Amino acid sequence: MTREIYCCGCSDKVPARLTDGAEIYPHRRDLSALPFWKCDTCGNHVGCHHKTSHPTTPLGCIPTPEIKSARQHIHRILDPIWKKGRMTRRAVYAEVAERLGRKDYHTANIRSVDEARQVYRIVKEIGAQV
Ligand SMILES: [Zn+2]
Numbered sequence: 001m002t003r004e005i006y007c008c009g010c011s012d013k014v015p016a017r018l019t020d021g022a023e024i025y026p027h028r029r030d031l032s033a034l035p036f037w038k039c040d041t042c043g044n045h046v047g048c049h050h051k052t053s054h055p056t057t058p059l060g061c062i063p064t065p066e067i068k069s070a071r072q073h074i075h076r077i078l079d080p081i082w083k084k085g086r087m088t089r090r091a092v093y094a095e096v097a098e099r100l101g102r103k104d105y106h107t108a109n110i111r112s113v114d115e116a117r118q119v120y121r122i123v124k125e126i127g128a129q130v
Helices: 065-083 089-100 113-129
Strands: 002-007 012-020 035-038 045-047
Touching: 065 089, 065 113, 089 113
Parallel strands: none
Antiparallel strands: 002 012, 012 035, 035 045
């Protein structure tokens, strides 16, 4: 089974292949049954919303390891903003989207390191204001 997903490593939409954690993380038995979409051109992959009623819906685009760590970095500064409770999670995401000049924002949809840097700057600004 394949599905068109944007791949950050290939900078294009690719026919990603549905596979499982046994292939992606052979040493993680706990993940072996989970679904993943893999780009066979560059070898990168993305997980799925596996706890939902659409368990093979990808979490976002397929990140490179670099973009994946940039996203985690963003979560580390973004999550405390709404966890402190001065802004709701929804409001924080709406604010990031607005400052990016977009309709919505999802960390899982970040496609490049440049984009991650831009988001990081915005999140830092918001964090300094709340
Ligand atoms: Zn790729």
